[in-house]
Structure formats: C-alpha cells, structure tokens
Amino acid sequence: MFLSCEDEPVENQSNPVQPPIIVEPEIFPDLGHDGPYTHGNVYFGREGYIEYHAGNLPIILSAPHGGQITPDEIPDRTYGTMVTDDNTYELTKVIMDTMKVRYGGTPHVILCKLKRRKIDANRDSVEAAQGNRYAIRAWQEYHHYINIAKNKITQQFGSGLFFDIHGHGANPDGFYDLRTWLGYLVPGDVLDQDDTSINTVDNSNKTSIRALVDSSLFNFIEVLRGENSFGALMDSLNYKSVPSVNDPGPMGSRYFSGGYNTARHGSRGGGSISAIQIEAPRPGIRDNPVSWSKFAQSFTIAVDEYYFRHLGRKVKP
Ligand SMILES: [Zn+2]
Numbered sequence: 231m232f233l234s235c236e237d238e239p240v241e242n243q244s245n246p247v248q249p250p251i252i253v254e255p256e257i258f259p260d261l262g263h264d265g266p267y268t269h270g271n272v273y274f275g276r277e278g279y280i281e282y283h284a285g286n287l288p289i290i291l292s293a294p295h296g297g298q299i300t301p302d303e304i305p306d307r308t309y310g311t312m313v314t315d316d317n318t319y320e321l322t323k324v325i326m327d328t329m330k331v332r333y334g335g336t337p338h339v340i341l342c343k344l345k346r347r348k349i350d351a352n353r354d355s356v357e358a359a360q361g362n363r364y365a366i367r368a369w370q371e372y373h374h375y376i377n378i379a380k381n382k383i384t385q386q387f388g389s390g391l392f393f394d395i396h397g398h399g400a401n402p403d404g405f406y407d408l409r410t411w412l413g414y415l416v417p418g419d420v421l422d423q424d425d426t427s428i429n430t431v432d433n434s435n436k437t438s439i440r441a442l443v444d445s446s447l448f449n450f451i452e453v454l455r456g457e458n459s460f461g462a463l464m465d466s467l468n469y470k471s472v473p474s475v476n477d478p479g480p481m482g483s484r485y486f487s488g489g490y491n492t493a494r495h496g497s498r499g500g501g502s503i504s505a506i507q508i509e510a511p512r513p514g515i516r517d518n519p520v521s522w523s524k525f526a527q528s529f530t531i532a533v534d535e536y537y538f539r540h541l542g543r544k545v546k547p
Pocket of ligand 1 (some may be wrong): 395399
C-alpha cells in the first residue's frame with residue numbers, strides 16, 4: 231500500500247496512543263576524533279564547552295575557572311568551590327595575543343567556558359564533574375587538549391612551561407592581598423622557612439618545576455625566589471609576587487601553592503613540562519582591558535626571560 235501526504239495510516243486513526251519516546255544516550259566519539267591538531271586552528275570540544283588553541287611555542291596557558299556558560303544538561307555541583315575567577319578567560323586570551331606579537335608564534339591555550347558551578351577543571355574528575363556525564367566529557371576534553379599540547383612540546387622542544395591561570399579575591403578576614411601568588415607546589419609554611427632549610431633535593435623533587443630546576447644552572451632556591459625567579463622577574467616589572475626576593479613567603483597569610491592541574495601537568499611526577507600556578511588579584515590585573523593588556527606585556531617579558539635563564543633559549547617557534 232502507498233501512502234501519500236494526505237493519507238493517514240489506518241492504525242493511527244484507531245489507536246491515538248503514541249509509543250513512548252526512547253532517547254538513546256548520546257555516544258561520545260573517542261577523544262582525539264577532532265585531531266590532528268594544527269597550529270593556528272581552534273578546537274571546541276562537545277557543545278563548545280572547552281576551547282583549545284593549538285600553538286607552536288613551548289608554552290601552555292590554561293584557564294579552568296573563567297567560564298560563564300550554564301547549560302541545563304549539567305546540574306550545579308553540590309560540593310566544592312564555586313567561585314568564578316573573573317575575567318581569567320579574557321586575560322588569558324590577551325596574554326595569548328601578546329605572546330603572538332613578541333614571540334612570533336602562539337602558545338597552546340586551553341580554556342574552560344563552563345561556569346565553575348557546572349565543572350571544576352582544576353580538580354580530579356570526581357569532584358570536578360560530580361557524576362554528570364556531560365561534565366565528565368568536558369573534563370576529559372580539557373585534560374586531553376593539555377596532554378596533546380604537552381606531547382607536541384616535548385617532541386618539538388624537549389622542555390616547556392605550563393601556566394594555570396587563576397584569580398584570588400579578598401581573604402576571609404577582608405584583607406585583600408594585591409600580590410600575585412605563584413604556585414610551585416611548595417606549601418606556604420615551607421616558603422616561610424629560611425633559604426637553607428628549603429634548598430634541599432627533597433623539596434626540589436616535590437615541586438612542579440622540578441624539570442626546570444634540573445635543567446637550570448641555578449640551584450632550587452634561586453629558581454624559586456632568588457634574583458632569577460619568576461617572582462623576581464614579575465616584581466621587577468612592577469607586579470609584586472610571592473615568592474620572590476622581596477616577598478619570599480606568605481608570612482602566615484593565605485596563599486595557594488598550586489592545585490590539581492599544577493600537580494598533574496607539571497614535572498613533579500616526571501616529564502619535561504614544568505608548571506606554575508598564577509593566582510592574580512583582581513585590582514590592577516583582572517579588572518579591565520587596560521589592566522589585562524599591561525599585565526600581559528609584563529608577563530610575556532618575564533616568561534621569555536625566565537625561559538632563557540633556566541632553559542637556555544628564547545621562547546620562539
Ligand atoms: Zn581558580
């Protein structure tokens with residue numbers, strides 16, 4: 231029997247009850263299905279939650295807490311920290327563009343566009359996604375893209391730097407520390423010790439810049455907070471930082487020494503990519519486009535100098 235548009239099948243007329251709609255769970259393609267990843271291209275992951283700019287420099291920038299998207303398919307997380315690091319998505323992209331101009335190439339950049347109450351890309355998958363399969367997928371993509379960048383850099387350059395970019399607000403007691411906190415997985419109470427106590431092989435092996443320290447002609451304490459430290463370089467460009475020569479430790483004040491990403495993607499556990507967590511205050515750094523741009527200029531100069539002093543070459547493709 232043929233049915234034209236006007237004809238109704240007899241069964242439907244006599245049986246108005248519709249069969250239940252069965253929604254098949256979405257099948258995710260294997261991670262890497264959107265590769266190979268070519269310098270200059272941008273990859274977005276499922277639903278555009280994760281953004282990856284494939285680069286050609288030995289530098290990775292990651293911003294896990296600057297996202298704004300709140301899709302209904304992912305319920306709010308029920309425990310953990312929910313605070314967004316305001317403007318770190320924007321700041322990180324300005325740093326990327328500034329590096330492009332100074333270095334003549336682009337860093338690898340991984341950005342989470344989901345709001346932190348939907349996912350925390352700087353935690354293990356259990357706390358990050360809290361069981362939601364779409365959040366788990368986004369989390370997997372985030373770290374997949376970082377792994378891609380690390381592998382590419384290791385093959386191409388043999389060493390590299392990973393910066394996990396965050397923002398800190400006022401302390402619980404209301405005091406706003408306007409210094410940038412640099413996290414190397416060295417706890418605040420250790421930083422508050424004297425140089426001789428800190429400068430041990432044991433401490434050096436536990437830091438997220440272990441590979442960089444091993445390559446450097448300078449010893450651990452010098453790389454951590456001496457004249458050749460990243461903090462001292464930022465300080466010389468008018469961004470006060472902890473640790474540095476002038477601010478060797480937090481002196482008992484609140485301080486973040488590095489989270490999941492710094493531990494996982496740095497060189498504490500081996501490998502040749504070293505990681506530093508950047509915790510920037512809002513005033514003067516994250517507050518508006520002029521601040522982003524000024525900070526990006528100084529940050530880019532400091533990264534170039536730091537890379538040269540410890541890894542023996544300028545940052546270039
Ligand atoms: Zn953060």
